Amino acid sequence: MPRESFPLVVDDLSTFAKSLRTQLLAHEQTPGHQTLLNMLARAAGHRNLQHLQVRPPPPSPQAPAPHSDLVRRTLRLFDEQGRLTRLPVKRSLQLMALWGLWMRFDAKRPYREREVNQILTAWHGFGDYCTLRRDLVTQRLMARTADSSVYTKLPARPGEDAMALMRALRQRGH
Numbered sequence: 811m812p813r814e815s816f817p818l819v820v821d822d823l824s825t826f827a828k829s830l831r832t833q834l835l836a837h838e839q840t841p842g843h844q845t846l847l848n849m850l851a852r853a854a855g856h857r858n859l860q861h862l863q864v865r866p867p868p869p870s871p872q873a874p875a876p877h878s879d880l881v882r883r884t885l886r887l888f889d890e891q892g893r894l895t896r897l898p899v900k901r902s903l904q905l906m907a908l909w910g911l912w913m914r915f916d917a918k919r920p921y922r923e924r925e926v927n928q929i930l931t932a933w934h935g936f937g938d939y940c941t942l943r944r945d946l947v948t949q950r951l952m953a954r955t956a957d958s959s960v961y962t963k964l965p966a967r968p969g970e971d972a973m974a975l976m977r978a979l980r981q982r983g984h
Contacts, residue, residue: 818850818851818862820854830850833852833853847859877978880903881974881978884903884907884910885979887907888910889935892933892982893935894910894911894933894942895936897938905945908949910975910979911930911942912951912952912963913976914933915963916963917965919962920960920961922959922960922961923943923959923960925961926961927939930942943961947961950964951963951964952964
């Protein structure tokens with residue numbers, strides 16, 4: 811019978827070891843080969859070895875997960891350096907593109923309006939930093955004081971598509 815290899819991914823090695831130890835202590839004698847394989851699978855969070863075998867292997871780190879259509883269309887708006895080349899007409903693409911600009915700000919510091927304008931100018935190529943700045947505030951990605959003199963990056967929870975967009979932009983090296 812040919813041997814097959816099955817990937818065994820363990821999220822927490824300490825929990826894995828404790829579970830395996832508990833199972834081994836419950837046996838009065840040394841477990842057999844099949845029993846030990848089932849114990850290893852259970853310690854890793856599977857029901858048994860068969861459950862481990864039928865689960866698809868985790869995605870390879872070299873093969874990124876495919877992007878959604880929204881992410882693919884938004885990525886086309888950015889050049890190879892990660893600069894937004896144009897403001898799309900479609901609002902859903904505009905909102906998604908804002909995440910690519912939001913990631914360029916540091917959450918730990920306040921910005922003067924002039925600094926915000928400089929950062930936005932550096933990361934877009936169509937000359938309308940005012941619209942971008944206003945949209946970042948309107949979408950609650952940034953906040954500004956009543957006199958608009960100081961801006962801060964707000965903690966936001968990007969969705970799955972926004973996270974995929976930001977990862978792809980970081981992979982471009984910027």
